[in-house]
Amino acid sequence: MRLKHLALLSILTPLVACDSGVEQVASKAVNPSKTVTSESKPELALNDLANTLQDRWQLTDDGLIWQVKDSHEDHIEMSGEQVSAIIYYGSKKQGNLSLKRKLVWPMLRTIPNDTHASLIHDFDLAISPTIHIDGDTVKQSQLTKVKIDGLLTLTTALTNQVTLTRTLAPSPTKALMVERLTFSNHGKKSVKLAVDELNYRFSTAEKAGVYGAYKIQATSSKVNEFVLNRGQSIEVFVDFKATKSGQTNVFDGATELQARIDYVASLKNDLQLVTPDPVINKMFDFAKLRGAESIFRTKGGLMHAPGGGRYYAAIWANDQAEYINPFFPFLGNENGNESAINSFRHFARFINNEGKHIPSSIIAEGDDIWDGAGDRGDCAMIAYGASRYALAKADNAQATELLPLIDWCIEYSYSKISADGVIASDSDELEGRFPAGDINLSTNMLTYGSLVSASYLYQELGRTELATSYQQKAEQLRDNIEKYFGATVQGYETYRYFEGNSKLRAWIALPFTFGIFERKQGTLDALLSDDLWSADGIYSEAGNKTFWDRATLYAFRGIFNAQETDTAMRYFKYYSRKRLLGEHVPYAVEAWPEGNQRHLSAESALYARTVTEGMFGIEPTGFSRMNVAPYLPSGWQNMCLNNIRAFANNFDLCVSRRAQISQDEGNFEVTVLSANGDKQNIPWDGKSPLSISL
Numbered sequence: 001m002r003l004k005h006l007a008l009l010s011i012l013t014p015l016v017a018c019d020s021g022v023e024q025v026a027s028k029a030v031n032p033s034k035t036v037t038s039e040s041k042p043e044l045a046l047n048d049l050a051n052t053l054q055d056r057w058q059l060t061d062d063g064l065i066w067q068v069k070d071s072h073e074d075h076i077e078m079s080g081e082q083v084s085a086i087i088y089y090g091s092k093k094q095g096n097l098s099l100k101r102k103l104v105w106p107m108l109r110t111i112p113n114d115t116h117a118s119l120i121h122d123f124d125l126a127i128s129p130t131i132h133i134d135g136d137t138v139k140q141s142q143l144t145k146v147k148i149d150g151l152l153t154l155t156t157a158l159t160n161q162v163t164l165t166r167t168l169a170p171s172p173t174k175a176l177m178v179e180r181l182t183f184s185n186h187g188k189k190s191v192k193l194a195v196d197e198l199n200y201r202f203s204t205a206e207k208a209g210v211y212g213a214y215k216i217q218a219t220s221s222k223v224n225e226f227v228l229n230r231g232q233s234i235e236v237f238v239d240f241k242a243t244k245s246g247q248t249n250v251f252d253g254a255t256e257l258q259a260r261i262d263y264v265a266s267l268k269n270d271l272q273l274v275t276p277d278p279v280i281n282k283m284f285d286f287a288k289l290r291g292a293e294s295i296f297r298t299k300g301g302l303m304h305a306p307g308g309g310r311y312y313a314a315i316w317a318n319d320q321a322e323y324i325n326p327f328f329p330f331l332g333n334e335n336g337n338e339s340a341i342n343s344f345r346h347f348a349r350f351i352n353n354e355g356k357h358i359p360s361s362i363i364a365e366g367d368d369i370w371d372g373a374g375d376r377g378d379c380a381m382i383a384y385g386a387s388r389y390a391l392a393k394a395d396n397a398q399a400t401e402l403l404p405l406i407d408w409c410i411e412y413s414y415s416k417i418s419a420d421g422v423i424a425s426d427s428d429e430l431e432g433r434f435p436a437g438d439i440n441l442s443t444n445m446l447t448y449g450s451l452v453s454a455s456y457l458y459q460e461l462g463r464t465e466l467a468t469s470y471q472q473k474a475e476q477l478r479d480n481i482e483k484y485f486g487a488t489v490q491g492y493e494t495y496r497y498f499e500g501n502s503k504l505r506a507w508i509a510l511p512f513t514f515g516i517f518e519r520k521q522g523t524l525d526a527l528l529s530d531d532l533w534s535a536d537g538i539y540s541e542a543g544n545k546t547f548w549d550r551a552t553l554y555a556f557r558g559i560f561n562a563q564e565t566d567t568a569m570r571y572f573k574y575y576s577r578k579r580l581l582g583e584h585v586p587y588a589v590e591a592w593p594e595g596n597q598r599h600l601s602a603e604s605a606l607y608a609r610t611v612t613e614g615m616f617g618i619e620p621t622g623f624s625r626m627n628v629a630p631y632l633p634s635g636w637q638n639m640c641l642n643n644i645r646a647f648a649n650n651f652d653l654c655v656s657r658r659a660q661i662s663q664d665e666g667n668f669e670v671t672v673l674s675a676n677g678d679k680q681n682i683p684w685d686g687k688s689p690l691s692i693s694l
Contacts, residue, residue, distance in 0.1 A: 046566060050573040055582065056582060059580075064148045066147075068144050075089070076599060083104065083105055096143070097125065097156050101240060103242070104118045107175075108209065108243075111207070117364065123200075129181070131164070132192075132193070148586055160187070163184050165182040171256035171260065172256075172263045174241075174251055175247070179238040180235055180236075181236040184232070190227055193226045195226075197220060213245070217242070237254060267331075271642075272643055280572070289604075293601070302335055302342055307600055307601050321378075321384075328340045329646045341393075360372075360373055360431075375425045377442060380425075391457055394646070394648040394649075413443075422484045423477075428442045436498055441511075444481050448477050448478060448514055482518060490531060511523070537551075560614035560617070623647060625693050627690065628690050631686060636657075637656060638657070652673040669683055680692070
């Protein structure tokens, strides 16, 4: 399909980097007239936008490699149950290593005990063991290679024959980050190596901590002089840790580093994506990791949190309930599923008889709330996420437990219904950053989605009367959404975001995501026009350079759902390659300029859901039923999602092209293979979604 208004896609020139993170600079336009259409060379057309990018990183079997040849700096976040590490690293203009470790301990609370009250401490490069080679103190090292594979590995040259490789990773369960220092002699003669003791200590003020004073330390495992022979390597471990009174501060760095390696490997076994595109496959692997690792063991139970140096030991109605919780059953991660049901239990604490909305965020390990934006449509987010989660988890007891929360949230939403039959809310999840009016499209689409999934859930539980009621409400709301929001905006037949809205908004993609395609052509043209599409994804609002990855990923998911597979794939390939191999890697980001493109965790879950619910079109319709629509891009012969853990099952879902046997059967075959050996081979015409029972 040729769009009426094809975006002038841009190639970013190399990003200007600084110690604080990543900055965006001007873009260079690509001439769209040179674009190869899918009608001529379909596989080339899928790749043409992605091939306009210049990669900094190289893809390997287990991760990414940057062979350092210029000046560049970046940051990455890695998390465990008791600590999160944001590592700023790179090569300065002279080629010297730059390194800062920002560590966050979410359960060491500071005063005031608010959303941002996690203990945070920066460890500069100077907080490292002092190194001497043949009696000379090493003051600088040249960064030569960086590897990201669930750990961060920085290789530097200390001399022309001695290298130092730093491997950094958080412990999966302990309150520390480990840095392994590996000294290797690649020369022809022995050298004398001395590593001084590192014993950095810092204590916080007792009155500044909820639990009193906190002890912050960086200590090394070995203090000695060595003769480093030709071809020999020696390891030293450094622990970066913080504790409160009564907690142990003695850890084994080697054991904790191996635990992180094992944890990363374990996530690769479940929900494996297999496609002809190695970049998307690898980006999906990294998305699983970032989504699953940011779960903290708080006194209020396991809590998934966004991260980013600001958001920990707390939950939000959008990031957790709406974005990531419906994904965890597919991954089958035990901590993920526990954190999901735990978050819904926390929200359920605020069901009330006074008609007051549920707070947007429950903070401080569950001890407090943040309610600064009023009603953001949070009940719609929670009801949608809870019903989707319950269907995919397929646990009768949990589903029954969630019904009062789902019902109350839907009832609350309908208490805000207007004379036009649509739902009002104070704002949306952007909390006033952009205008949302009194009635916005996002709150209404999420309410619609919650009604659809809740009707499936009630049908599954044998409560057919309420299932029918929710279905009827969904149909009526869908009609009202079209009447109220359907509009011509900036010349496109699409949706206004609120009454009086005259600018295109990124969230006009939401109807696609929920299966509404009446304004498909105009909405598609608008999303991919130069009014909204940019080199970094979809702008939040036409005329404003701000972008949030969450909106872009929702749009990709929706365009796949709209059966515009090749169009979706062209842009999805571009986005995946940019985020995985470009200047700021390897995850989806929150936003820019806000937050300087933090690696918030739930955005990675939205990337993963672009695959599960977009590319494969999986929609839970029961505890053992789903609709699937795995539309194959042109030039692809097959694709698979293996070891899907949803629906209390473990199964593979594949689609492949085949020689057409008859016009009725079509050119595709969908295969479902369960771990118990049950196999279904289903002919498919590649049009309407299939309903599959496990």
